[in-house]
Amino acid sequence: MIPTLADIYAAARRIRGVADGTPLVPSPFMRGHTGADFLLKLENMQPIGAFKLRGALNAVDGLGDVAGVTCCSTGNHGRGVAYAARASGLSAVICMSSLVPRAKVDGIRALGADVRIVGHSQDDAQAEVERLVAEEGLAEISPFDDARVICGQGTIGLEILAQRPDIETILVPLSGGGLAAGVALAAKSINPAIRVIGISMDRGAAMYESLRAGRPVAAEELPSLADSLGGGIGLDNRLSFPMCRDLLDETILVTEEQIYHAMQVLYFEDRIVAEGACVVGIAAVLAGKVTLDGPAATIVTGRNLDMDLFTQVITGQPVQLGDRLVAGQPYRRTA
Ligand SMILES: *Cc1c(COP(=O)(O)O)cnc(C)c1O
Numbered sequence: 487m488i489p490t491l492a493d494i495y496a497a498a499r500r501i502r503g504v505a506d507g508t509p510l511v512p513s514p515f516m517r518g519h520t521g522a523d524f525l526l527k528l529e530n531m532q533p534i535g536a537f538k539l540r541g542a543l544n545a546v547d548g549l550g551d552v553a554g555v556t557c558c559s560t561g562n563h564g565r566g567v568a569y570a571a572r573a574s575g576l577s578a579v580i581c582m583s584s585l586v587p588r589a590k591v592d593g594i595r596a597l598g599a600d601v602r603i604v605g606h607s608q609d610d611a612q613a614e615v616e617r618l619v620a621e622e623g624l625a626e627i628s629p630f631d632d633a634r635v636i637c638g639q640g641t642i643g644l645e646i647l648a649q650r651p652d653i654e655t656i657l658v659p660l661s662g663g664g665l666a667a668g669v670a671l672a673a674k675s676i677n678p679a680i681r682v683i684g685i686s687m688d689r690g691a692a693m694y695e696s697l698r699a700g701r702p703v704a705a706e707e708l709p710s711l712a713d714s715l716g717g718g719i720g721l722d723n724r725l726s727f728p729m730c731r732d733l734l735d736e737t738i739l740v741t742e743e744q745i746y747h748a749m750q751v752l753y754f755e756d757r758i759v760a761e762g763a764c765v766v767g768i769a770a771v772l773a774g775k776v777t778l779d780g781p782a783a784t785i786v787t788g789r790n791l792d793m794d795l796f797t798q799v800i801t802g803q804p805v806q807l808g809d810r811l812v813a814g815q816p817y818r819r820t821a
Pocket of ligand 1: 562664715764787789
């Protein structure tokens with residue numbers, strides 16, 4: 487069942503005081519570049535360092551009597567579920583692929599969850615989740631294809647519009663589409679004229695490819711500076727695919743070089759330490775792939791980076807991503 491605005495308000499009540507109320511701050515640099523107000527919704531300031539706590543809390547709250555919870559994750563959803571499970575006195579098993587950065591694995595273990603590294607893709611990790619559900623009776627919490635998760639993420643849309651009712655465009659990092667679906671549902675229910683654009687990296691963008699194909703399709707999972715945006719959307723996707731199809735105005739791809747540069751921009755201009763996944767909206771604007779003529783906001787979705795990789799980007803070193811080398815150069819202001 488497709489969720490409604492009322493479900494998102496209910497989620498907002500459930501997460502109140504724990505995962506809500508992050509700041510929405512202006513980026514003077516991006517305003518200078520676009521000529522319009524450009525706001526950053528700082529989900530990197532969440533207790534787990536990423537917005538996924540919203541959806542995880544909303545999903546775990548009210549599960550009732552279960553043996554424990556499990557999920558597959560590119561890192562941040564697992565951390566959210568581990569946090570929410572601990573708060574509810576439940577055990578959590580988080581299944582991830584070997585592509586997940588070490589910093590994220592450590593963060594999840596520190597919350598007391600059982601971490602399983604399975605195979606080299608989200609699909610491999612998902613197979614282990616299905617086994618745990620079937621054989622051990624754990625309750626699965628999908629990272630994106632779950633109404634409770636989508637509504638939790640949608641509370642970001644409510645907050646952005648409450649903080650700045652004049653926002654005309656929201657740029658949303660897009661992977662499995664739980665965030666984009668929830669934010670678009672919230673924002674468009676309040677202001678149908680608002681434009682919501684999903685942005686992904688150009689290698690292995692499963693939702694982008696699926697929207698073009700008109701049905702969920704598999705995408706190859708490749709190392710990316712935006713590692714949180716990796717993974718498929720599930721060939722049996724029931725909610726986040728149709729919601730993204732019906733609610734997003736546009737989807738855009740950016741290159742690893744554009745992500746690299748936008749990470750430098752967010753750091754040097756706004757002094758924000760954030761994952762590659764967070765800057766895809768900024769990258770799309772700086773690359774001229776989106777034009778803005780009114781106030782816009784993007785979501786700085788998380789800060790759980792590998793600090794060695796971040797240091798390479800900030801100091802302008804080349805970065806090796808699998809078989810792909812991102813050349814890189816020291817930051818120079820281009821606006
Ligand atoms: C999960 C995640 C996203 C994408 O969210 P989806 O709901 O999968 O589209 C973006 N940024 C970060 C940091 C994430 O952890």
